[in-house]
Amino acid sequence: MVNIGIFVGSSGGITLSAAQQLEELFENSQLINMEEDYDDLEQFDEFDVLLIGSSTWGQGDVQRDWVDPLFEMQNEEPDFSGKKVAFFGAGDQESHPEEFVTALGKMKDIFTKLGADTEYGYTSAEGYTFKYSYAQKDGRFCGLAIDDINQEDLTQERVFNWAQQLKKEMGI
Ligand SMILES: Cc1cc2nc3c(=O)[nH]c(=O)nc-3n(C[C@H](O)[C@H](O)[C@H](O)COP(=O)(O)O)c2cc1C
Numbered sequence: 001m002v003n004i005g006i007f008v009g010s011s012g013g014i015t016l017s018a019a020q021q022l023e024e025l026f027e028n029s030q031l032i033n034m035e036e037d038y039d040d041l042e043q044f045d046e047f048d049v050l051l052i053g054s055s056t057w058g059q060g061d062v063q064r065d066w067v068d069p070l071f072e073m074q075n076e077e078p079d080f081s082g083k084k085v086a087f088f089g090a091g092d093q094e095s096h097p098e099e100f101v102t103a104l105g106k107m108k109d110i111f112t113k114l115g116a117d118t119e120y121g122y123t124s125a126e127g128y129t130f131k132y133s134y135a136q137k138d139g140r141f142c143g144l145a146i147d148d149i150n151q152e153d154l155t156q157e158r159v160f161n162w163a164q165q166l167k168k169e170m171g172i
Pocket residue numbers: 009010011012013014015016054055056057058059060061063090091092093096099100101102148149
């Protein structure tokens with residue numbers, strides 16, 4: 001059975017709550033809260049599948065607990081080849097339509113450069129209203145976009161459906 005690591009950075013608890021739901025939906029998964037549980041890059045080695053969660057802050061920035069680890073990754077260039085990786089995170093399409101869930105796209109670039117297979121868990125951008133997102137290409141997000149502020153009633157179902165999609169796509 002594959003080991004699944006759910007690494008999450010969340011300032012207000014919304015992306016964390018999605019991560020907790022994912023932990024319940026995936027057998028053999030472990031939640032690593034970047035604020036409390038993360039020590040160093042070697043923690044990623046323990047897992048075959050990584051579910052990477054971050055809300056978006058500033059103007060399209062990753063959540064603050066991801067800043068140092070991502071910097072370290074870009075410097076040390078660990079080899080992530082063979083790992084299946086998917087991205088999820090919260091944003092706010094009404095207050096921040098110019099960089100909606102952009103953090104997902106930024107993280108995807110970094111993990112892809114390190115050799116990870118990041119072609120999993122893409123979702124349609126239909127049903128969201130925003131101007132721009134670096135996480136969007138050709139009408140699809142490179143992961144799961146959550147907007148619990150404006151579309152709270154959709155969050156749980158979106159997370160559930162995404163988990164089903166990943167199980168199929170990754171064969172887990
Ligand atoms: C100062 C500030 C900047 C933000 N910038 C963005 C942004 O650029 N893009 C976006 O989609 N959401 C942005 N948001 C919205 C947050 O991502 C949103 O509140 C999210 O639910 C937080 O998730 P978390 O509780 O997991 O941290 C911003 C919120 C604040 C307060």
